Amino acid sequence: MLPWFRTPSAPRARRTLAALLLTLTALVAAPTATATATEAAPSRGWNDYSCKPSAAHPRPVVLVHGTFGNSVDNWLVLAPYLVNRGYCVFSLDYGQLPGVPLFHGLGPIDRSAGQLDVFVDKVLDATGAPKADLVGHSQGGMMPRYYLKFLGGADKVNALVGIAPDNHGTTLLGLTGLLPYFPGAADLLTMNTPGLADQVAGSAFLTKLNAGGDTVPGVRYTVIATRYDEVVTPYRTQYLDGPNVRNVLLQNLCAVDLSEHVAIGTVDRIAFHEVENALDPAHATPTTCASVVG
Numbered sequence: 488m489l490p491w492f493r494t495p496s497a498p499r500a501r502r503t504l505a506a507l508l509l510t511l512t513a514l515v516a517a518p519t520a521t522a523t524a525t526e527a528a529p530s531r532g533w534n535d536y537s538c539k540p541s542a543a544h545p546r547p548v549v550l551v552h553g554t555f556g557n558s559v560d561n562w563l564v565l566a567p568y569l570v571n572r573g574y575c576v577f578s579l580d581y582g583q584l585p586g587v588p589l590f591h592g593l594g595p596i597d598r599s600a601g602q603l604d605v606f607v608d609k610v611l612d613a614t615g616a617p618k619a620d621l622v623g624h625s626q627g628g629m630m631p632r633y634y635l636k637f638l639g640g641a642d643k644v645n646a647l648v649g650i651a652p653d654n655h656g657t658t659l660l661g662l663t664g665l666l667p668y669f670p671g672a673a674d675l676l677t678m679n680t681p682g683l684a685d686q687v688a689g690s691a692f693l694t695k696l697n698a699g700g701d702t703v704p705g706v707r708y709t710v711i712a713t714r715y716d717e718v719v720t721p722y723r724t725q726y727l728d729g730p731n732v733r734n735v736l737l738q739n740l741c742a743v744d745l746s747e748h749v750a751i752g753t754v755d756r757i758a759f760h761e762v763e764n765a766l767d768p769a770h771a772t773p774t775t776c777a778s779v780v781g
Contacts, residue, residue: 533566534558536613538575546645547614548766549607550578553625553651553752554592554682561624561753568759574766575614579606581630582682592626593682596692600633600640607634607643618645620766624752625719626686628652628710633696635703646707648765650752651716655697655724656688688724702729709765711751711758713737718748735761741776756780 533550540547548569552561558578569576581602582594592599607619621631621644628649634640635647685692702708708727714736716722726734737744737751737758746755760778764771 532570533562533576534578535575536577538614540575540614540616541573544572544574544767546616546618546620547575547577547610548620548622549603549610550576551581551603551621551623551627551631552578552592553623553627554582554686555590556624556627557589557591560589561627564754564756565622565752565759565762568756569763569766572763577606577610579603581606582626584680593680595681596626596630596685597633597637599630599682600638603631603634604638604640607640611643618643620644620646620648622648622650622762622766623652624650625653625748626682629654629686629696632701635706636696641703641705644706646709646765648709648711648762649725649727650711650758650762651713651719651748652710652725653686653719654701654710654727656686656690656693657719657724658688658721700729701727702732704730706731707765707768708732709761710734711737711761711765713744713746713748713751713758715745715747716751733765737761740774741778743776 538547550558550562550566552558558580562578566576566578579602580591582592582596582599584591584593587593607621610619611617623629623631628647629652631640631644631647632654635644684690687693708729708731710725710727710733712719712722712725712735714722716725719725737746737755740761741757744755744757746758751758756779757774757776760772761774764774
């Protein structure tokens with residue numbers, strides 16, 4: 488047994504994990520009447536299939552949401568930010584589970600990568616561009632690597648920008664190490680929310696994904712992480728190793744930026760400035776604390 492599991496804080500950790508499992512079960516059992524698909528939500532200028540990439544920004548940008556996210560809520564700030572700068576921007580829903588509205592990214596990640604494959608083809612057909620750039624948050628920054636590596640995506644993608652991606656899985660601050668102490672908990676996680684089980688450090692999915700190296704030839708990779716990430720832990724496991732990789736720590740750009748896992752991908756304009764630099768490195772400008780007003 489882990490030594491700290493016997494400490495006074497252990498009951499709280501056990502309660503936290505139990506609450507997490509109960510929440511996941513409740514989500515899976517949620518009635519479909521609570522909401523409909525996100526297609527009806529406003530997109531504020533993105534997902535415009537009449538948009539044609541310009542000479543300045545010749546590739547469409549596909550936004551890939553994180554776990555429990557969807558094609559709208561995750562991108563209410565970043566998508567308009569990029570549209571206002573002249574990009575054709577698109578976002579998809581993936582990893583849906585039957586009976587679970589709005590909260591996506593919960594299905595098996597290899598199948599989610601197949602959904603991304605179909606969506607990128609749709610965007611390229613509509614825009615006439617030969618390649619796209621991908622920007623993903625959390626699982627959305629990691630899942631595309633499966634598409635690039637196993638589904639032929641490397642021929643259709645120029646760059647992948649991952650914001651707080653769980654490229655090598657997560658320990659959830661050590662909570663995933665408690666799963667063996669709850670009989671049936673791991674099976675419950677795998678059966679009800681396979682997309683979560685796939686993201687646990689050491690999972691079969693991640694072992695396959697990272698075998699033989701983190702990257703594939705021909706694609707530029709950028710990882711933007713925050714030291715205050717409380718979901719993908721340790722935060723350095725987000726980094727990639729290989730050619731054409733740039734790993735960025737948000738606090739090296741702005742030491743007073745306190746964004747954690749959710750904020751870095753949804754509202755942090757300093758991180759968004761670095762996303763834009765990654766999409767157009769030939770015209771990159773320094774990312775600093777002042778970038779928040781850019």
